[in-house]
Amino acid sequence: MNALEATLAAYSARDGVAYRLTNFRHRHLASEPIALSPFQPGGEPFAVAALAYGTGPGPYQLALAGQPLDRVQLFESLLPAARWFNTRFEAPWGLRQHVTRGVRNPREVELAPDAPQVIVTNPGVVKFLSSMGRRLAFLPTEATEGGPPPAPPELVRLGRHLVFATRRYREPGQQVLLDMTTLAGATWATAQTPAERANLAALFAWVERPGGLDGFTAAFLAEGLSAGPIPNPSAEDEIIEMVERLGEARKAGDRAGESDARAEVEAAYRALLDPVWDLLWRVRAAVLEIPEEARYMTRRLTLDAEAYSQHMAWMDGPTAGRRRTRDTVPQAIWARRKAEAEAAMLEAEETISDPLRLIPLLLDHKAVEGAISERDFDRSEVKHGNRRASAAPRLELRTANPSLMPVGKELWWADDPGRVCAEVRAVEDDPAGPGSLVDLVIVKGATLVTGLRTAQTACFSELTTDSFPATYPSQSVPFTHVPAQPDSGPDHIEPEGDQAPAVAP
Amino acid sequence: MTTATSFYDEELSARTAAVEQEALRLLVDSPALIQVGGGRYHAVVVAAPAGAGKSEFVCTSVSTVVERSGGRPGTAVVATPTNHQAQDLVRRLAARLGPRHTVAFIRASTAPHLPPATLALPNVVEAEARQADHYSVTVGTLAKLGDAYGRGSVGSGFGYLVMDEAYQADSAHYYGVASLARRHLLVGDPGQLDPFTTMEDGDRWRGFAEDPVQTAVGAILGNHPNVPVVRLPITRRLPASAVPVVAAFYPEHRFSSWTVPGARTMGLRHAGLGRGALAAVDAAVDHAATEGWAYLRLPSSPVLTADPATVEVITSVAQRLRDRAAQVSSERTEGRQVDLDLERVAVAVSHRDQRDQLRASLDDAGLQQVRVDTANRLQGLDFDVVIAWHPLAGLPAPDGFHLDPGRLCVQLTRHRHACVVVGRAGDVEVLQSVPQIPEAWLGEEASPEVDGWFAHRFVFDRLDDHAFDIR
Numbered sequence: 001m002n003a004l005e006a007t008l009a010a011y012s013a014r015d016g017v018a019y020r021l022t023n024f025r026h027r028h029l030a031s032e033p034i035a036l037s038p039f040q041p042g043g044e045p046f047a048v049a050a051l052a053y054g055t056g057p058g059p060y061q062l063a064l065a066g067q068p069l070d071r072v073q074l075f076e077s078l079l080p081a082a083r084w085f086n087t088r089f090e091a092p093w094g095l096r097q098h099v100t101r102g103v104r105n106p107r108e109v110e111l112a113p114d115a116p117q118v119i120v121t122n123p124g125v126v127k128f129l130s131s132m133g134r135r136l137a138f139l140p141t142e143a144t145e146g147g148p149p150p151a152p153p154e155l156v157r158l159g160r161h162l163v164f165a166t167r168r169y170r171e172p173g174q175q176v177l178l179d180m181t182t183l184a185g186a187t188w189a190t191a192q193t194p195a196e197r198a199n200l201a202a203l204f205a206w207v208e209r210p211g212g213l214d215g216f217t218a219a220f221l222a223e224g225l226s227a228g229p230i231p232n233p234s235a236e237d238e239i240i241e242m243v244e245r246l247g248e249a250r251k252a253g254d255r256a257g258e259s260d261a262r263a264e265v266e267a268a269y270r271a272l273l274d275p276v277w278d279l280l281w282r283v284r285a286a287v288l289e290i291p292e293e294a295r296y297m298t299r300r301l302t303l304d305a306e307a308y309s310q311h312m313a314w315m316d317g318p319t320a321g322r323r324r325t326r327d328t329v330p331q332a333i334w335a336r337r338k339a340e341a342e343a344a345m346l347e348a349e350e351t352i353s354d355p356l357r358l359i360p361l362l363l364d365h366k367a368v369e370g371a372i373s374e375r376d377f378d379r380s381e382v383k384h385g386n387r388r389a390s391a392a393p394r395l396e397l398r399t400a401n402p403s404l405m406p407v408g409k410e411l412w413w414a415d416d417p418g419r420v421c422a423e424v425r426a427v428e429d430d431p432a433g434p435g436s437l438v439d440l441v442i443v444k445g446a447t448l449v450t451g452l453r454t455a456q457t458a459c460f461s462e463l464t465t466d467s468f469p470a471t472y473p474s475q476s477v478p479f480t481h482v483p484a485q486p487d488s489g490p491d492h493i494e495p496e497g498d499q500a501p502a503v504a505p
Numbered sequence: 506m507t508t509a510t511s512f513y514d515e516e517l518s519a520r521t522a523a524v525e526q527e528a529l530r531l532l533v534d535s536p537a538l539i540q541v542g543g544g545r546y547h548a549v550v551v552a553a554p555a556g557a558g559k560s561e562f563v564c565t566s567v568s569t570v571v572e573r574s575g576g577r578p579g580t581a582v583v584a585t586p587t588n589h590q591a592q593d594l595v596r597r598l599a600a601r602l603g604p605r606h607t608v609a610f611i612r613a614s615t616a617p618h619l620p621p622a623t624l625a626l627p628n629v630v631e632a633e634a635r636q637a638d639h640y641s642v643t644v645g646t647l648a649k650l651g652d653a654y655g656r657g658s659v660g661s662g663f664g665y666l667v668m669d670e671a672y673q674a675d676s677a678h679y680y681g682v683a684s685l686a687r688r689h690l691l692v693g694d695p696g697q698l699d700p701f702t703t704m705e706d707g708d709r710w711r712g713f714a715e716d717p718v719q720t721a722v723g724a725i726l727g728n729h730p731n732v733p734v735v736r737l738p739i740t741r742r743l744p745a746s747a748v749p750v751v752a753a754f755y756p757e758h759r760f761s762s763w764t765v766p767g768a769r770t771m772g773l774r775h776a777g778l779g780r781g782a783l784a785a786v787d788a789a790v791d792h793a794a795t796e797g798w799a800y801l802r803l804p805s806s807p808v809l810t811a812d813p814a815t816v817e818v819i820t821s822v823a824q825r826l827r828d829r830a831a832q833v834s835s836e837r838t839e840g841r842q843v844d845l846d847l848e849r850v851a852v853a854v855s856h857r858d859q860r861d862q863l864r865a866s867l868d869d870a871g872l873q874q875v876r877v878d879t880a881n882r883l884q885g886l887d888f889d890v891v892i893a894w895h896p897l898a899g900l901p902a903p904d905g906f907h908l909d910p911g912r913l914c915v916q917l918t919r920h921r922h923a924c925v926v927v928g929r930a931g932d933v934e935v936l937q938s939v940p941q942i943p944e945a946w947l948g949e950e951a952s953p954e955v956d957g958w959f960a961h962r963f964v965f966d967r968l969d970d971h972a973f974d975i976r
Contacts, residue, residue: 006809170706332715333677339704364858404865471655478683479541480548481676483714483728 002360008189016214018188018206023356024293026349027183028175028301029284030117032056034088037121037276038128039269040229041068041243042236045131048074049239050269053081055088057281062273064266066246075155082158089116089161092305093312114301115176115308118165121200121227121280122181126169128229129177133162137322160321164311172339173300173346176308180283181227187287190215201225201275204283227276239268296349296465329481330473337470348463352414358461365404367461368411368424368438370397377453383443391446395422397458399435403427411440411460413449418465420445512768512836517761521739525562528735529569532665532690539729548689550671550722550734554760555751555918556742556887559692560594563669564601566690570665571641576606579638582663582685584647586673586700588616590885594669595644596623602642604628611637611645611653634658647674651681661685668692671721673884675700679721691722696754696918697884698911699953712946736760742887742921744769746797753963754914756956764836771795771890771922772842774830782975783821789973790825793890793923800968803975805931808899811858815898815927818975819852820866822892822925823875826850833889833922847874849889853916854879855896855907863894880915891920895928897961903935905943908957913964930974933965 001009008019032055041049047068054060063081065074092112099111120126136159139151169177181200190197190206196219197203205222206215213221226232231239242265249257315321327335351357361367374396380389405411405424413420421444428437440460442449452458528551537545553559567581574580583598585591591610599608609632610619623629630640634653637643638660645653647668653659666686668674672693683689701707702718710716714727725732738760743751745762771794777787785801793799801822803814831845852867852875854860863877876888893916896907906912917924936958943954 001809003809170709172705326713327710327715329680329715329717332710333680333717336677336702336704336707336717340702343703343705365861404861471652473677473680474655474684476684478680479539479544479546479687480683480689480725481680481714481728482541484539484541484730 003363004356004360005189009191012189012206012215013191016191016216017209018190018215020290021187021189021356022290022350023354025187025287025290026173026293026297026354027178027287028117028292028297029178029288030114030175033117033119033178033284034085035060035119035277035280036085036125036129037227037273037280038125038132038229039231039272040128042230042240044069045128045229046135048078048128048132050273051078051081052273052277053084054277057278057285060273060277062266062270064262064269066262066265067243067250075151078155078158079152082152082154086154086157086161089118090312092116092308096309096312110309110313112305112309112312115304117175118177119280119284120177120179121276122179122198125227125229126166126177126179129162130166133159133166134325135159137163157315157321160315160323161311163323164308164321168304168307168311170339171303171307172343173349174304174307175300176304180280180287183287184283187290190219192219196223199223199225200227200283201279204279204286207286208282225275225279226272227279231272235268235272239265242268293350293353295353299349300346329477330475333473334470341467341470345465345467348417348465351463352417352461352465358414358459361461361463367414367459367463368397368399368403368405369457369459370399370435370438371457372396372452372455373398373437375452379441381441391442393442393446393449393452394425395440395442395452395458397438397440397460398430398433399438400433401435402429403436403438405436405438409462410443411462412464412466413442413445413452414459414461415451416445416448417461417463420448421464421466422460512764512840514761514763514765517739517763521737524735524737525565528562528690529566531733531735532566532688533570533573535733537687538731538733544687546687546689548691548725548729548732550726550732551690551692551737552672552695552722552734552758553692553737554740554743554755554758555694555696555914556740557694557737557760558739558741559694559737560597560669560885562737563594563667563690563692564597566692567598567642567665567667568601571602571606574641574664576641577664578640579643579663580641581643581665581667582637582650582659582682583642583644583667583669584650584674584682585644585669586647586678587670588613588646590670591644591646592619592623595619595629596626598642598644599623599626599629602628606641608642608644609637609640611643611649611659613646613649613652616646616649638662647678647682650685651678654681654685659685664688665690668721670694670885672697673700674721675702675717676719676721676724677717679724680717689725691725693720693722695722695758696751696911696914698881698909698915708944708946712948739763740918743918744797744920744922747918747920747924750798750964750967751914751918753960753967754910754918769833769835769922770842771831771833771845773826774832775828777825777829779825782818783825785973785975786818786821786825787829789925790822790829790831792971792973793925794831796971797923798968798971799923799925800972801925801927801975802930802932802972803898803928805929805934806899807901808929810856811862812899813862815894815929816859816862816866819863819892819894819927820870820872822927823847823850823852823867823872824870826890827872831890835921845889847872848876850875850892851883851886851888851890851919852877852892852894853883853919854894855912859894880912883919884915886919887921888919889922891916891924893917893924893926895926895932897932897935898928900932900935903958905954905957908954908961910953910957910960913957913961917964926968933962936962936965 037052038048039050049068051063052060063077065077096110096112100106141153143150165177202219202223205218209218246261376394379394381392382389409424422440423443426439430437532549537547539546595610607628635658661684663686665688667690671691672695707718741763745766779787789799789801832842834842943952
């Protein structure tokens, strides 16, 4: 918890209201997202008892298995949902275009204009969809001797899309699969513990405060609601009895009894799902009201579209989207490098573009902001490793509070944090005010700082969007990383991660 | 007065020498134990407790293989996680190997040059990666050597790969350099901080062989369980008083202090006359001087990480060491009492904002020479006196980061004379319930959180005898 989060949580406790943690919304919200809200049967995370799906608030469609542990009932109930999902999820791929990528080795790739967006209530649902996806993705679609009965191809397709979306979910800043609990948690500070904030109804009650209640009371009244995928135990006990009645009626061939029992189960799940569905869309609507961050959003939307396009091209390929479940050693190394670089980039982008997010950095002396009290744009100096002098404009910032910025530190200009870098040369007490005079010399990007010639104020921070291109690890695995007794099956089948990505990040 | 001959435990010295000889024999003379894809390879792991003289052992090993090869170019390539460690090894290896053998340092373009004093040595050069195999010994960071190998500027023909701090190196970096040689020596301290990642779900590969975040040692032992592990039974840095406490971090590793009890002493020339909170600080400093430990506790309270009250207490401990004219004597001073050099005092913290606040506070108190840094950055360094900001101090609920036994281990194993731990009275209470059930991973038996829980409880129990409360 940084100083801003702690302060806002304290204010929240004092005032009984939620406070915004950001000036902007840092995730794009698609106009017609695919919303999924599942409940699993008890502790069984590989089957879905009830799945609400739709693209807007109001009535939803329902896939209801009856007895979800029965494969026949489960697949029958999921099939219409799978067809519906696949159509929407694959729609952007229908609009793909050929584009040329790469400078040295130009090649044609197919690129969808954007990626679809799936929204769910919480990370638990993401985990559940990942398990479901994995179950469905590897089912055989054709009968084999002695093998399991074939599954409808649409279900397998759904499974492979879910595997992609839930893997994509792990990438920092992605927007293919968003859960509203994480989004709301990043948006509002409340006087709640992390465990309380993990309950979407309780968290959002602080924001919504129906009837002007204080946050504590509102959360107390709301927190009984489970946003899935596991129902509250009391509801679950009732449902188990209903499902047992359904099973008995089926076994006895009692059509009327079966239909009654099914209606009973459906009513029970609708009673669980109605408030969850409603909550999901209310949270989305509230977050949508916050203006979207404009400066860096495009880059991340492009990354999503590229990842989605690679997935769809893979679906169209010879393996029809089948993926290995474990990474090879070079894949894991590469995935980690990419994730670390992307996390740093996201942190920089979200912080630099958002004045509220910048406050903790200023308080921690990881950024400095002030009025430009002196500037010398004709200055030059011989930089390390150079022989000739080059432009090195100097600025002096007068800060409102004392700055503990260490001399010699490299800071990046918040207006152009990928290219303009300054070095702190001196920090002194301001004789004319309570703060400090911070002496900065632009050491990188001196030609890009024309804006600073006239600016009244400037902000520099340690965060940068500059990134160093990583190299893909060698494909020949050294003896240290080859198991003495190999435990993996046949050679892997997907190219993803085997080479540098088709499109450089 | 201690006489010069009685500083050391001679039996332990002999035992350690035998263990080191055995490790070298396994490295150089043992038949290759690993067979992969038609090739034969070999590796030896040497695990050492804090301050065992690991780097010295690395120098001995390198010098042994260089002597054996007659100084043939490309005999050994030495890799470390950080640039600082690499540069330090260059200096030590050059001194050990003597003028007949040249040590080449391969510098990353973004890294600083060797210090002028090192570069001035006649047998040290900064070389391009392409020329690495022109020298008997080449040193570089794992990242630089891995990158150079990946780009094809260094080949795979070295005789030995020697890795220092191999428990801080991660599997991904090891992967990058592993093909440089067919015989590997991995030397490291398993008690210190594990490698970490800034990615959000770095646990996603936990328990699997492909996990790029696991230690280099974990990677090779996981894939090749027949690789021998040799444990050094000695700590040269830590005083005898430290061993019973820091044993918490090495549950399967018995070791003792090289110096016998009484070989290291500390005293304060001026009596402590402080009142109020300072009385407790003075009493703690006196106690630490004789017992090697003191545990100063502020009143129980949940606080933010960079708690100003803790900053104040730590600063006053350092001030009292200076103002009361602390003195130390040890084998290094041949038993003479000398003034405690403030550059030999360090403050070990967990967070950078704690470090920043302390830096400002120490500077204000005229204590610029006292080093303050996070545990990560103090790894591998030693000081006479260390003031440790307990990772659990004022923490409302324990979490994986603060429970990590490696963090506390680094903080409590940097000192040669005394360590003053600063925390809060209620800190132990967060450990008095049962540990939360941490996530479990198939294929992985250890749980850092549960290990940390028990290590912390063990340390709290031992520190209890040294506690001083500030009221």
